[in-house]
Amino acid sequence: MKFLTVNSSKTDWFRYQIFLSGLVSAKNHIRMKTCLFSFLMLSIFASCSLLSGKESEKPVAKAYGKELYLSQILEIFPPGMGKEDSVQILKNYLEGWVRKQVILQRAESNLTSDQKNVDQLIEDYRTSLLIYKYEQKYLSQKLDTIISEDQVRTFYDSNKDNLVLMNSIVKALFVKISNSSQALEKVKELYRSNKDEEIKALDDLCLQGAAKYDYFNEQWVSFNYVLGEVPYQPDSQEDFLRKNQSLEFKDSLFTYLLNIKDYKLKGELAPLGYERENIKSIILNQRKQVLIKDLEIKMYNEALNRGQLKVFVQ
Structure with a gap:
């Protein structure tokens, strides 16, 4: 052995x-x-x-x-x-x-025999999956993904009725800083300023000593998102934004400072900057639909001309 x-x-x-x-x-x-x-x-x-x-x-x-x-x-x-x-x-x-x-x-x-008969479901899924995979391959080869600013602007100007804000949005600066911070009083002096040198000083102080600091890259953001950073909820966001440019709120550990530089209310036309990426996605999706529709028509006509299709019900 x-x-x-x-x-x-x-x-x-x-x-x-x-x-x-x-x-x-x-x-x-x-x-x-x-x-x-x-x-x-x-x-x-x-x-x-x-x-x-x-x-x-x-x-x-x-x-x-x-x-x-x-x-x-x-x-x-x-x-x-x-x-x-x-x-x-x-x-x-x-x-x-x-x-x-x-x-x-x-x-x-x-399960009954009918309930266990999944052959058609499997075939339908296989058919859908194969078609999807082929379409994605075709799109990867043919789709133009470059969208110019002029195209974005044209879409925006043509669809303003559909670009209404569902929630209020703001451009804002937010600071969360410890009540025991030595920089607290200086930060409170600076957070509402629009002067470049004071904003730079605020950046230096907050980046070193704040628990959280964000100016959202000067982009429009949902006011709901900003309020999620503050332990305070106004009764009416619209009334608050109309009447207040800033908010100071304090709890046992932190002071919360919010400076609202600009706002748009729910129901108003959304700014182009807020909708830009969404518009690009819509334009891209429209191009995909056109390409796929053209592909279907082309393949159908080719098969019809070759005699590969017959419909027996008139």
Whole structure:
């Protein structure tokens, strides 16, 4: 009897790792009359090499008459993984596989024949998936993704009735600073300023000492988002914005400072800067629809001219 040798195939290598680990054990917690789940140990001695091509492969799990083989699931093992990690991954996979078979068996037993007839659903899904994949490939080759500022402006001017704000928006500066900060009083002096040198001084103070500091890159942002940073909610956002340019609020730990540089109220026309990225997405989506529609018409006419289509209902 010769000592067991390891073949070069990936299947054999993983079997050998499982053997070396000594971790292969029965899973007793799933006790069902028709479900057998076990990990198989390989013998350290054999009269031939490990799992030669002539020898039948042994399953690594069984359930309801179904058998799962290691060669079917080699892709679950990342390259270069050690034996202990490989065995753990295998054990987790097999337990999941067995649990799935348990649920599948219950479904098979409790659903009617009509309910279990999923062939058409599978075919419809396959059809939709293949068409989608082909369309995406076509779009990646043909779609013009460059959108000029003139195109954005033209769309904005032509669709103002559809660009109404659903919520109030602001351009604002926000500071959250500890009540014990030595810079607090100086920050309170500067946060409402529009002078470049004072804004620079405020930046330096807040970047070093504030718990949070944001001027939102001078971009329009939802007022709801800004208020989410402050433990204060006005009864009416619109009334607050009309009557206040700034907000100072203090709790036991922090002082919150908000300077509103500009605002647009709910129901007003959205500024172009606020809608720019959304407009670009709409233009891009419109181009996609046109390309796909043209592709469908072109392919349909080609097939019709070649005599590959017939409609028998007039």
